[in-house]
Amino acid sequence: MINKKDNDLFELINRELGRQQDGLEMIASENYVSENVLKAMGSILTNKYSEGYPGKRYYGGNEFIDQIENLGQDYAKNIFKVDHANLQPYSGSPANQAVYFALCEPGDKVMGFNLLYGGHLTHGWKVNFSGKYYDSVQYTTDKDGFLDYDAIEAMVKKEQPKLVFVGATAYSRIIDFEKLAQIVHAENAFLIADVAHIAGLIAGGMHPSPAGHADVITTTTHKTLRGPRGAMIMCDGDKSNPVKKPEDVIGWKESKHNLPSYIDRAVFPGLQGGPHNQTTAGITQALFEVQQPEFKEYAEQIVKNAQTLAEELMNAGLKIITDGTDNHLMLIDVSPFKISGSEAETALEKAMITVNKNTIPFDPRSPFDPSGIRIGTPALTSRGMKEEEMKQIGEMIVKALKNNNDNQVLENIKKEVKDLCDQFPLYQKIKY
Ligand SMILES: Cc1ncc(COP(=O)(O)O)c(C=O)c1O
Structure with a gap:
């Protein structure tokens, strides 16, 4: 038996805690959860098997688990104004997989946003299951990096996909879900x-909702929602409708009302076994926090911070794709500074500013060393940082990129980063 004293694991977790405390976390898909979310995640709920759904489990002893999952579902339905929410997908990719599994047969035509232009792997990229098991066609952006709704419409009309994924991993502008629903439903396809x-x-x-427009909404819970790593699938429809056979899924119009059943069956037993109850509880706690009035201020501040930072970086000569941002992130072309995205990522990491390299639309370089970086403000905003700090951070980023080969300059920025982080403490009471 290894006792805790000899166990390197907790030492490593403490070091990661230090890294999170002392650095500027600017990866657009990351965030800091509350201590109550951590508490729910680290709870005894991990001990329990609960295959099935509340009231219909394949294991005994689920009295309280049922209540927790129902509570989380009610919160999700209230926040996103939908009839149905499934909180069981293990993460965002399995959630998307469940949607394909629910609505398509292998080989069906599907359409999604190309990864290299801002989409996600699971939206039909060639090496992903979504590009291998389905006949995937992909749309891109226009030359300035904006979604091109006319081109999407033309592609939907020509290709007649069964479903169309919209949503992005690296797109900084408002997505017009209403317009997309008109385009996609006109051809009897599902909008996801x-x-x-x-x-x-x-x-x-701070962003228009797809509710009432998209047939199915998927989301991870660990990004701007400030929850644990997990996902939800939401839709309208009546769960009490009897679903006879999977072949019933013949098209958008015919299937709409049965969507909750199709989705639930695809998640379990289609793809998964027992849900991760500790994660369901963490999501439920995060959704509780989302419903507090402060969350609205938080969302507003995320966008203000991103816009302030984008302005600062553009003033310094960097190219922001689409010349700005409406949301929490920006895609930056670093080539005006004569460096690559990888070099930028490495230089910033030395200064304890964490970002990721990213392709830009029509990138002349390879995805392994692209022209851009993607940065976001959700995590810094969770720490309480505002416009003033964004200006200071913008200056630090510019200095680091301009001096990417000068370790002394990067070391000095690292000290400045540490001082700034100390003013916005994080998880002070936690030690592993
Ligand atoms: C738009 C989008 N969908 C799905 C996912 C997948 O989530 P996960 O990494 O939890 O599988 C991501 C992750 O970055 C994403 O950005």
Whole structure:
């Protein structure tokens, strides 16, 4: 038996805690959860098996688990104004997989946003299951990096996909779900809105909601929603409708009312076994927090911070794709500074500013060393940082990129980063 004293694990967790405390976390898909979310995640709920759904389990002893899952579902329905919410997908990719599994047969034509232009792997990228098991066609952006609704319409008309994924991993502008629903439904296809990145902004009233437009909404819970790593699938429809056979799924119009049943069956038993109850509880706690009045302020501040930072970086000569942002992130072309995205990522990491390299639309470089970086403000905003700090951070980023080969300069920025982080403490009471 290894006792805790000899166990390197907790030492490593403490070091990661230090890294999170002392650095500027600017990966657009990351955030800091509350201590209550951590508490729910680390709870004894992990001990329990609960295959099935509340009231219909394949294991005994689920009295309280049922109540927790029902509570989380009620919160999700209230926040996103939908009839049905499934909180069981293990993460965002399995949630999307469940949607394909629910609505398509292998080989069906599906359509999604190309990864290299801002979409996600699961929206039909060639190496992903979604591009391998289905006949995937992909749309891109226009030359300036905006979604091109006319081109999407033309592609939907020509290709006649069974479903169309919209939503993004690296797109900084408002997505017009209403317009997309008109386009997609005109051809009797399903519209799937993957709002993983912007779910918290939708909940906080800073981005139009796909509810009432998209047939199915998927989201991760660990980005702007400030929950644990997990996901939800939401839709309208009547769960009490009897579903006879999977072959019933013949088209958008015929299937709409049965969507809750199709989705639930695809998640379990289609793809998963027992839900991760500790995660369901963490999501439920996060959704409780989302419903507090402060969350609206938080969502507003995320966007203000992103816009302030984008302005600062553009003034310094960097190219922001689409020349700005409406949401929590920006895609930056670093080539005006004569460096690559990888070099930028490495230089910033030395200064304890964490970002990721990213392709830009029509990137002349390879995805392994692209022209851009993607940065976001959700995590810094969770720490309480505002416009003033964004200006200071913008200056630090510019200095680091301009001096990417000068370790002394990067070391000095790292000290400045530490001083700034100390003013916005994080998880002070936690030690593993
Ligand atoms: C738009 C979008 N969908 C789905 C996912 C997948 O989520 P996960 O990494 O939890 O599988 C991501 C992750 O970044 C995403 O950005």
